[in-house]
Amino acid sequence: MDTLAPLHRATRSSANGIVELRDSLALWQQEQSIQQWSPGELPVSDVAEQISLAEWWIRTDAQDVTAAVRLTNTDDLIWPDRNPAAAYIHGLMVDRSPSGQRIGQAILKWAEEKIRGSGRAVARLDCVATNDNLRRYYEGLGYRERGIIEFGPDSTWHPVLRFEKDII
Numbered sequence: 001m002d003t004l005a006p007l008h009r010a011t012r013s014s015a016n017g018i019v020e021l022r023d024s025l026a027l028w029q030q031e032q033s034i035q036q037w038s039p040g041e042l043p044v045s046d047v048a049e050q051i052s053l054a055e056w057w058i059r060t061d062a063q064d065v066t067a068a069v070r071l072t073n074t075d076d077l078i079w080p081d082r083n084p085a086a087a088y089i090h091g092l093m094v095d096r097s098p099s100g101q102r103i104g105q106a107i108l109k110w111a112e113e114k115i116r117g118s119g120r121a122v123a124r125l126d127c128v129a130t131n132d133n134l135r136r137y138y139e140g141l142g143y144r145e146r147g148i149i150e151f152g153p154d155s156t157w158h159p160v161l162r163f164e165k166d167i168i
Contacts, residue, residue, distance in 0.1 A: 007067070007110060010056035015048040017065030018056060021093050028096055035158060036128050056091075057114075059107075066095040067103060069111050073118075078126050078149050078160055086122040086164070087115040108141060112167045121168040129161040138163045 010018065019042055026037035050056055050070060059067040070090040074082065089111050094103045112123050127134040129148050139145070143163035151157040 007057040007059050007069070007107065009054060010051045010058045010065075010068070012048055012051055014056065014058055014060075014065060015044045015051055017060070017063075018047050018058065018068050018091075018093075019044050021065050021068060021095060022091065025093055025096070034131060034133070036131050036134065041156075057111075064095075067107055068093045069107050071111060071114060073120075075124070078162060079124055083122060083124075085120055086124050087118065087120045089115075089123055089125040092125075105141065112165070116167050121166060123165045123167050124162065126160040126162045129159040131161075135161060141165075 022037060022042055023039040026039045026041070029036050030038070047056065055070045055072050057069050057071065058065050069092045072088045072090065075088040075090075076082075079086070079088065089108070092104060092107060092111070094107065115123050123143075124146075125138065125143065126149075127138065135145075143165045146162040146164045148159050148161050150159045
């Protein structure tokens with residue numbers, strides 16, 4: 001990630017910091033009328049389980065998690081059409097204080113390199129379908145739309161727009 005502090009694998013003790021960062025960003029999104037995340041919707045227990053599966057990568061500053069991203073090899077809920085060449089990017093987060101420094105873009109590029117290094121050729125991610133800013137952001141970085149997934153009337157999840165990028 002060039003001059004940025006490198007990401008390192010999260011440990012179990014990082015779970016609270018990851019959730020705190022996500023909740024602070026979710027609150028900021030609500031203040032900006034951006035529909036994406038809601039504070040409190042991601043339990044620490046879920047993050048701890050994902051950390052035990054070695055899925056979370058973080059950047060820290062002293063004691064705080066300042067950036068995070070989750071990488072997985074499957075995502076049956078949003079991508080039921082399994083592609084053995086694909087890996088999935090979730091939960092990309094950067095603390096708002098260094099806004100405008102393209103840290104999120106650098107982390108996304110790092111994630112793509114990590115995926116490529118694992119022998120996979122496709123990066124997949126998603127966002128809430130109505131999040132036009134994030135949609136344009138991903139398209140500007142070379143991701144192509146791959147359809148919307150709806151979760152039904154009993155779900156608390158908003159429809160999500162899927163994106164895919166060839167990285168080889």
